[in-house]
Each structure stands twice: as structure tokens, then as C-alpha cells.
Amino acid sequence: MAGIKQTIEMLRSKNIRPSMARIRILDYLLGTTDHPTVEMIHRKLLPEIPTLSKTTVYKTMELLVEADLARLLHMDESEAHFDGNVGDHGHFKCKRCGQVFDFEVDLDALKTRGLEGFSIDEKNLFFSGFCPRCCSS
């Protein structure tokens, strides 16, 4: 948790008005490494904000992604995941339990051929397989 005041400041710095829903959603996202889906965010915050709708979560996430306060991950055919860590790193999704894990990787050191003349905005590295817990059971 970054602290509510800092969360509000982050929103303000991107010219996003800090409404209750936005603050709580961003605060939750910054304080977890769960890579939550819209469904997970909604389920998590509903006890605190009983009127919160999924529509609001969708719209808020769109705002946060556009403002580069969150990363949108489409790892497979199922729902989108969100990551409050916008720095360069890779993602691993377990095929059995569905959990998403971060891992460190030096994307700048990656040598590629065939991208001469391309302007690269975004780099995504997605691995999948089985996580340690699911490997051993």
C-alpha cells in the first residue's frame, strides 16, 4: 500500500479526479502482486464499497491504463489482468491454478532481428507452464 495520500497524488498528477472508487481501486492495485482481473477487483472492493459496479471498475481501469498507472495484460483467451507495476518485467501464468507471477528480465539486452524501421511502444514477455506449487502436486 502506497498510502491513500500518495494514491490521490498519483491520480492528480495525471489529471484524474480522485473519486472514492478510483482511489480504492488504484490503492488496491498498488498493494498487490495478484495481477487481478476486473472480477477480482470488484469482488475485493465490494465489501468496502457496496454500491460499486463492474462498469465502474472497467471504466476506471481504462483510465488508469491510459494514464500509464497500470498495465493491461492479455495473456490468453480468458479475462484481462492488470498490473500496478508498470516497469519492465515478464509474466508467467500457471496453466493449472491460473495465478500470474512476475519475473525479472532484461528486455533491453534482448537482441532481435527483423525489426529495423519499426517503432516499438510496448514489450510483453508472457510465459506459461506450471508454478512450483502446481508442479509438486
Place this chain on the structure above:
Amino acid sequence: MAGIKQTIEMLRSKNIRPSMARIRILDYLLGTTDHPTVEMIHRKLLPEIPTLSKTTVYKTMELLVEADLARLLHMDESEAHFDGNVGDHGHFKCKRCGQVFDFEVDLDALKTRGLEGFSIDEKNLFFSGFCPRCCSS
């Protein structure tokens, strides 16, 4: 194009019966670098096979992916793309024209930290941005 006979042999070697639809779909996939979607495959083959349904394309692609004759790419929120090249390489999607390009990359040389104990099945490297043609217009 690999040639119809080789296409049939590829299917047979994976114990997939070489029906007309399957042969044509795989043959098209092997002969293009377009990374077609289901819609694109259907549109392309409909003139040759006027009765072809999208359901058949979906089911055939599922078979081919399971048999490792094709790769399934979920690059973003829109439709899935397919790649007949199942070797290791990266994919770049242009944000403007939507085209998907292959590029070479040495995924084995990639150093990662935080994946100790994980069993890795699949590695996907997705870049996005603007392709040379869209850069200059």
C-alpha cells in the same frame, strides 16, 4: 505452400484425418506469413469451399494447435491470430494497420530471475508499436 501431399502427410503424422477443410486450412496457414484470424481464414477459403463455416475453421484451428501444427496468438483484446511457424520467434503487431510481423530473437539466451522451480511450457514475446509503412505516413 508446402504442397498438398506434404500437408496431408503432416496431418496424418499427427493422427488427424485429412478432410478437405483441414487440408486447405493447414495449406493456407503454411503458405502465408499473415498470422490470419479465424475471420481471415474463412474469408480467404470461402471462394474455394463455398460451404465452409466458421465453426469448422474454429474446430480445425483447435485441432491444429493441439497437434502443434499451429501456434495460437492472443496479442491483445481483439481476435486470436494463428501462426503456421511453430518455431521460436517474436511477434510484432502494428497498432495502426493491425498487421502482425515475425521477428527473430534468441529466447534461450534470455536471462530471467524469479522462475526457479517453475516448469516453462511456452514462451511468447509480443511487441507492439508502428510498422515501417505506418511510421512514414
Place this chain on the structure above:
DNA sequence: TTCTCTGCAAACGCTTTGCACGGAT
């Protein structure tokens, strides 16, 4: 016949949109 392949239509799941209410400025 028996088994598989195919195609239509409906169902499905995630996401987006239209619209109206409500709160803040």
C-alpha cells in the same frame, strides 16, 4: 451401419455502450 466431420443456431463470457440519476463544483 457406425463413426466422424460439418454447419446452423443458440448460448456464453467478457467487455462496451446508452442513458438516466446523483453528487460535486
Place this chain on the structure above:
DNA sequence: ATCCGTGCAAAGCGTTTGCAGAGAA
């Protein structure tokens, strides 16, 4: 009074499924 955030319900879109007819063995 105006603007913006929110929530409901419906629509949208890619994909999957149920089932029946067609076709191969």
C-alpha cells in the same frame, strides 16, 4: 445550473456448444 462519476440494463463481439444432417469407412 453544469459537469462529471456512477450503475443498470442492453448490446456487441469473438468463441464455444448442442444437435442434427451429410459423408466417409
